[in-house]
Amino acid sequence: MTAEVARPSSLATRETVVLVAALASIYVVSQFLRNSVGVIAPNLASELGLSASEIGLLSSVFFFSFAAAQIPLGVALDRYGPRLCMLVCAGIAIAGALLFAFAPSPLWLIAARVLMGLGSSAYLMAPLALYAKRYAPDRFATLVGLQLGLGTLGTLLATAPFAFAVALIGWRMSFVVIAGLVLAAAVLVTVVVRDDRQEASRARESLRDSLSGTLQAVRIPSFWPVFALQLGSYSSFVVVVGLWGGPYLTHIYGYSLTERGNMLFVAVLAQIVGAMLWGPTDRLLNSYKIPVLTGHLLTAAAFGLAAVVGVFSPAALLVWFLAIGLFxxxxxxxxxxxxxLFPPHLVGRGMTLMNIGTMGGVFVCQTVTGFIIDLFPPAGDGYALDAYRSVFAFQAGFILLACLAYSFSSDPRRNPRTWG
Incomplete structure (x- = not known):
């Protein structure tokens, strides 16, 4: 076995700051692309005559293609390194953003979202693979929190700033600007990120061995319980901020484009702060499961409350959107x-497999909730209140079932395992 290279225990180094900034910059654009339908959903519905299920499909197909890319991405990360994967994906993401900007019909919009999903598929897992290889394990969750927290600035841009841009230059020209930002971020990654020398030797691993490693990863104890909660975790945030939050604010509360952008902005701010606050809790509590179950049970409670109450007072609505970001x-x-859960040689494949759950769960939830809303007759120019309440009830139940499955996982913080 190759001796492990000493890894820095401190994160307060110039090299780390520059690396995190570069990796977060391109993740910002990925986050914008995945959540960009939420603010403009009412515009798309009126301009192109899309139903709720069609809007749900338009948003969720991004996550389907993103999830579908994860297994080949995991193999590529372990064979060719994160840097090359990110640069190839940048070209695909640029093509998707430009196609969306000039799409003449809903079918072309869907094709563009597929390309966006494929192009964005590396911008969380590739940085995490780098962090896993270069830093001590007890710093990993903190680095993930930084990556997600800083990257969520992209979701922030998809709220009030995007609403302002749409009002100023339209949603099509806004996507042309985003394509330029992807290019700029890719150039930054090219300059800053360098793969480890060991990546070149790993590329000699045969494709058969790479696929065999994927099968090994899914057989790791506790893989499936953790995977189950991945399905409900990120989807809880995106099903509101990335899709139905905007229509809910417009149809039930009468919010304008700018007003709904501002409210979604609040949820994203809470997500950014929350990611950085939750990140170190595994070390503070010496447990993964305690903070994870706490956060997700609170999320289920927030959705359950919305399903029961339906319409909040202005102050309570603000608190609810804060909760949807924070928990x-x-x-x-x-x-x-x-x-x-994974030994070092399976980290890339293992994390991308887990990410299939993260993004696949969003695809399932956004698609299913679109069909749920279409079960109810329209109310005036929008969707009925009972339709939204049903969506919230569905998400609450989904999270609770996922938490039940997750409760059967082992907690390596409490019972560490070593790799021989």
């Missing part, structure tokens, strides 16, 4: 739990 932000600790 699901425990995701960095869940990701760290998943990473801790």
């Amino acid at each position: 699901p932000a425990v995701l960095p600790v869940l990701i760290a739990h998943g990473k801790s």
Whole structure:
């Protein structure tokens, strides 16, 4: 076995700051692309005559293609290194953003979202693979929190700033600007990120061995319980901020484009702060499961409350959107739990497999909730209140079932395992 290279225990180094900044910059664009339908969903519905299920499909197909890319991405990360994967994906993401900007019909919009999903598929897992290789394990969750927290600035841009841009230059020209930002971020990654020398030798691993490693990863004890909660974790945030939050604010509360952008902005701010607050809790509590279950049970409670109440007072609505940002932000600790299950040579494949759950869960939830809303007759120019309440009830139940499955996982913080 190759001796492990000494890894820095401190994160307060110039090299780390520059690396995290570069990796977060391109993740910002990925986050914008995945959540960009939420603010403009009412615009797309009126301009192109899309139903709720069609809007759900338009948003969720991004996550389907993103999830579908994870297994080949995991193999590529372990064979060719994170840097090359990120640069190839940048070209695909640029093509998707430009196609969306000039799409003449809903079918072309869907094709563009597929390309966006494929192009964005590396911008969380590739950085996490770098962090896993270069830093001590007890710093991983903190780095994940930083990556998610800083990257969520992209989700922030998809709220009030995007609403302002749409009002100023339209949603099509806004996507042309985003394509330029992807290019700029890719150039930054090219300059800053360098793969380890060991990556070149790993590329000699045969494809058969790479696929065999994927099968090994899914057989790791506790893989499936952790995977189950990945399905419900990120989807809880995106099903509101990335899709139905905007229509809910417009149809039920009468919010304008700018007003709904501002409210979604609040949820994203809470997500950014929450990711950084939750990140170190695995070390503070010496447990992955305690903070993960706490955050997700609180998330289920928030959705359950919305399903029962339906319409909040202005102050309560603000608090609810804060909760939808803050509670699901425990995701960095869940990701760290998943990473801790795998030996070093399977980390890339293992984390990308877990990410299939993260993004696949969003695809399932956004698609299903679109069909749920279409079960109810329209109310005036929008969707009925009972339709939204049903969506919230569905998400609450989904999270609770996922938490039940997750409760059967082992906690490596409490019972560490060593790799021979």
